[in-house]
Amino acid sequence: MTKLAIMGAMEEEIEPLLSYFENVNTVEFANNKYYEVNYDGLEIVIAYSKIGKVFASLTAATMIEKFGCDTLLFSGVAGGINPELKIGDLIIADKLCQHDLDITAFGHPNGYVPGGKVFIQTSEELRTIAKKVALENNLKVIEGTIATGDQFVHSTERKEFIQKTFDADALEMEGASVAVVCDALNIPYFILRAISDTADMDAGFDFDEFLKSSAKNSADYLIKIVKEL
Numbered sequence: 001m002t003k004l005a006i007m008g009a010m011e012e013e014i015e016p017l018l019s020y021f022e023n024v025n026t027v028e029f030a031n032n033k034y035y036e037v038n039y040d041g042l043e044i045v046i047a048y049s050k051i052g053k054v055f056a057s058l059t060a061a062t063m064i065e066k067f068g069c070d071t072l073l074f075s076g077v078a079g080g081i082n083p084e085l086k087i088g089d090l091i092i093a094d095k096l097c098q099h100d101l102d103i104t105a106f107g108h109p110n111g112y113v114p115g116g117k118v119f120i121q122t123s124e125e126l127r128t129i130a131k132k133v134a135l136e137n138n139l140k141v142i143e144g145t146i147a148t149g150d151q152f153v154h155s156t157e158r159k160e161f162i163q164k165t166f167d168a169d170a171l172e173m174e175g176a177s178v179a180v181v182c183d184a185l186n187i188p189y190f191i192l193r194a195i196s197d198t199a200d201m202d203a204g205f206d207f208d209e210f211l212k213s214s215a216k217n218s219a220d221y222l223i224k225i226v227k228e229l
């Protein structure tokens with residue numbers, strides 16, 4: 001029987017998800033709160049990690065190791081790189097990388113450390129379900145590469161570095177760390193984001209303006225996917 005982890009990074013990213021559920025049991029653990037719900041017989045644990053790769057790794061590992069989740073879905077917002085991605089648009093990650101992981105001084109590529117890999121692939125099965133749901137609901141969704149780093153990107157220069165180095169379509173601060181954890185623990189995972197800004201000089205203003213509406217776009221689509229699991 002599947003036990004599902006649904007994760008975001010910010011409270012604003014899981015608030016629209018929690019609104020779908022009643023009878024929520026809250027478990028406090030490791031300076032965080034984990035919300036247990038039951039949905040059509042499906043056991044689900046929902047949490048927001050707090051911002052950045054370290055918090056996201058802790059939450060993903062906790063949901064799997066402590067709560068026993070065997071599938072992990074992430075819902076949230078992202079900065080758009082691919083010009084096809086407008087604010088509010090949805091992107092599903094087929095693979096993820098860490099744009100700020102850098103030991104190039106030793107001849108290694110950006111995003112690589114020994115024992116790791118630059119790109120980590122998400123679950124093809126979950127992506128297939130998601131694309132079917134998008135088709136059935138007439139939702140425009142892009143599938144692409146998401147780059148993760150511990151910085152809010154708000155400059156064309158950094159955005160272009162990430163695009164050129166990783167051919168990334170969008171960027172954020174948690175997805176690749178969730179990917180490393182799920183890949184190591186052999187847990188199928190799915191990373192969904194809606195665009196809140198385009199990671200350039202206007203990013204901060206756009207983020208503030210579109211966080212809530214984009215987080216809802218992602219959450220509403222994710223719930224439709226959950227119903228198919």
Ligand SMILES: Nc1ncnc2c(CN3C[C@H](CCSCCOCCO)[C@@H](O)C3)c[nH]c12
Nearest residue numbers: 009051077078079151152153172173199203
């Ligand atoms: N351009 C961008 N660069 C990097 N990441 C993103 C993302 C994705 N999420 C949103 C959030 C931004 C962190 S700061 C939020 C403001 O906090 C305000 C609290 O005072 C973090 O969890 C990553 C959207 N646009 C981005």
